[in-house]
Amino acid sequence: MRKYAIILAGGSGTRAGGDMPKQFRQICGRPLVWWAMKAFRDADADMEIVLVVHPGFFDDWQILCDAMPEYERIPYTLCCGGRTRAESVSNGLLTVAGLLGDAPAGEAMVMVHDGARPLVSAGMIRRGMDAFCVSGAGVIPVMPAVNSLRQLAAPSVSLAEAESHTVNRALYVEVQTPQIFPYRLLCDCYKSASDLSAYTDDASVVESAGHHVRLYEGESANIKVTHPDDFIIAEALLRARAGE
C-alpha cells in the first residue's frame, strides 16, 4: 500500500508572533514543521511526504533546508498552498495523484496532518495506520476534553454579552491530526463538497459526503501551536522527549 502524508504548512499569518509564519520558526534548532516531517518518516520508512507551503515562502523554506546538515534532511515533495485550508488539502491531493502515477489509487492511504503540530509521535502515527487498516474507513485521532465546555447561543458576540450554557463534557472529544483516509475516498469527497470553507477538518468534509469516520486515540502532547506560549510548551516537550 502506498502511504502519503500531506503536511499542511500553507499559512502565511504571523498571529503566533515572530516575523515568519509559525510553521517555519525555529524550535529546538529546527523549523517547526520539520518535527512533524521527522515523525512521519520515523513512523514508516516508505511514507511519502507532501509538504504544502504558501508560494510566497518557497524561498524562505529552501534557505531553512539548506541550513540543515545533510543527514537531517527529509525527502519530500513541495506543493503550493491554497487560499484556504481546504484548497491546500485539494492541492496536496493533486500532488499525490502525480506521485501515484500508474500505481493503483484504490490502495493508497492519505494522512492529512496540521504542520503546526510538531509533537505528533511516530507511535501515534503507527497507531493511526493500524486503526485505518482495521476499520477500512477514515480514522481520526481524538482526546477527551480536559476542560468543562459551554455552548454559546451565537458565535462572535462579545464575551461579556454572550449567552451560553453548560454541556456534558463526557460527550465531547477534541479532534487532532493526522486524519487518515483512503486516497480515492478523500479525493471524491473534496470534489463533491459544495462550500469547503465551512469545514475545519477533513473528517467533516468526508462526513458531509455521507461517509462514516472512526476514532483512534490521540496524545495529549500532540498540541497545535496557536498562541505564543505554545512555542515554549512545544520546545519543553521536545527537549523532554530527547531526554535533555
Next chain:
Amino acid sequence: MRKYAIILAGGSGTRAGGDMPKQFRQICGRPLVWWAMKAFRDADADMEIVLVVHPGFFDDWQILCDAMPEYERIPYTLCCGGRTRAESVSNGLLTVAGLLGDAPAGEAMVMVHDGARPLVSAGMIRRGMDAFCVSGAGVIPVMPAVNSLRQLAAPSVSLAEAESHTVNRALYVEVQTPQIFPYRLLCDCYKSASDLSAYTDDASVVESAGHHVRLYEGESANIKVTHPDDFIIAEALLRARAGE
C-alpha cells in the same frame, strides 16, 4: 467587599504520576498549588485564601510549607477536602462562613479555583474581579476551543466503536477557573442542588438553580495539570514568566 479564594487541592489521586497527589508535587521548586495561592495574593493583598486539602495529606502539606523560606509563605486557612469536588467546595464555603463571622455576607465575593491550575495570572484574576463587579452575577473564564470538536452518541464506549459527529467549534468555549460568585448565591445554590456529583464546575451548579452566569476572558496558559506532560509544560511556562 470581603474576597475569598477557595483553592481546591483536595484530590488524593496520583494519576498524573509521582507518589504525591499532583497538587503537592514540586514545580520550579515550590508545591504546585503554591503558585495559584501566590497569584491570588498578588492579585489583591486583601484576598483571603481557603485551601482545601484531603485530611490524609495535612501532614505532608505542613512539611512542604515548613521547607519554604519564611518570606515565601502565604497566609491561608486550611479546610478539609470532601469525597467529591462538590463536597470540597461546600466545605470551603463553610470555612468562609467562619471567616466572615459577623461581617455582612451579602457583600462577600467567592472565587473558586482549581488548585491544579498553577499558571493563573494575577492579571487574569483581577480581570475576573472587574467582570464580577460590572455584572453583579457569577462570572467564569472561558477560551475559544483550539481543536475541532466532536460529539459522541454515548459516553464511555470504546473509541474504535464510538459513533460521533462534528459540531460547530465556533459555538463552543472551554471553561477555566477561577469562577467568581456572590458568596450568598453560591451557598444557596450548593444547598439546593440535588445531585452534586453531576456537575463538573460551579457555574453548572449555579445555573441548575436557575441563575445566569456571565463570561470573561481566560488565558491559554492557564492550563489544568492533568497528564504527566503537563508538569513539563507548566514548569516551562513558569520559567518563561520569570524571565529565565
